[in-house]
Amino acid sequence: MEASLEALGTDHIDLYQVHWPDPGTPIPDTAAALAELVREGMIRHVGVSNYSPAQIAEFATVLPVATVQPPYHLFRRDIEADLLPYAVAHRIGVLAYGPLAHGLLGGALTAGTRFDPGDWRADHPAFTGPGFARNLDVVAALRAFAANRGVSIATLAVAWVLAHPAVQVAIVGARTPAHLTQNLGALDLTLPRSDLADIDRIMTAAVPVGGPTPEGMA
Numbered sequence: 001m002e003a004s005l006e007a008l009g010t011d012h013i014d015l016y017q018v019h020w021p022d023p024g025t026p027i028p029d030t031a032a033a034l035a036e037l038v039r040e041g042m043i044r045h046v047g048v049s050n051y052s053p054a055q056i057a058e059f060a061t062v063l064p065v066a067t068v069q070p071p072y073h074l075f076r077r078d079i080e081a082d083l084l085p086y087a088v089a090h091r092i093g094v095l096a097y098g099p100l101a102h103g104l105l106g107g108a109l110t111a112g113t114r115f116d117p118g119d120w121r122a123d124h125p126a127f128t129g130p131g132f133a134r135n136l137d138v139v140a141a142l143r144a145f146a147a148n149r150g151v152s153i154a155t156l157a158v159a160w161v162l163a164h165p166a167v168q169v170a171i172v173g174a175r176t177p178a179h180l181t182q183n184l185g186a187l188d189l190t191l192p193r194s195d196l197a198d199i200d201r202i203m204t205a206a207v208p209v210g211g212p213t214p215e216g217m218a
Contacts, residue, residue, distance in 0.1 A: 101157070
């Protein structure tokens with residue numbers, strides 16, 4: 001931590017997040033180590049990423065959790081059932097990552113797209129064969145929906161994530177200035193309930209998209 005602070009040129013970190021639960025370390029031990037850094041003033045707030053509500057509750061027996069960072073996008077909505085209600089009930093900020101569904105909602109993938117052998121998508125049913133074809137049809141419908149509102153599908157995807165009242169932040173990436181412009185456009189796009197309902201109907205044909213885990217990427 002001291003090396004990180006020196007590299008960053010600061011004397012504290014405002015928000016330090018545990019990126020994944022460590023299966024080899026008890027959660028209270030991780031929380032206790034971070035609580036010590038809070039007491040020393042190196043960290044102001046602590047959050048977690050990819051934790052379940054039960055894991056957050058266990059962490060919070062030692063140290064309150066300020067934020068949670070889960071994957072969330074149109075093709076992956078499982079956190080709506082448990083994590084998002086838990087975050088609201090416990091006043092935990094939600095920083096959602098992956099709003100473009102690993103490229104599906106970026107608008108560049110086509111039926112001819114092939115992934116490198118080391119890419120986890122190369123063997124995933126949502127990115128191969130009939131599942132990929134179905135999802136590309138869904139993407140085409142979403143692209144038309146977005147175009148009718150004068151925005152790109154990427155802008156629509158990020159705006160949809162931000163439309164959930166439990167979500168405060170959508171974490172996005174950009175390789176070009178155009179990507180950044182599309183992402184920022186989501187701040188100016190308000191989706192009324194009718195639009196959200198229409199999007200839900202489009203998504204009924206989708207194949208759910210999960211994601212990699214540290215173990216799966218080893």
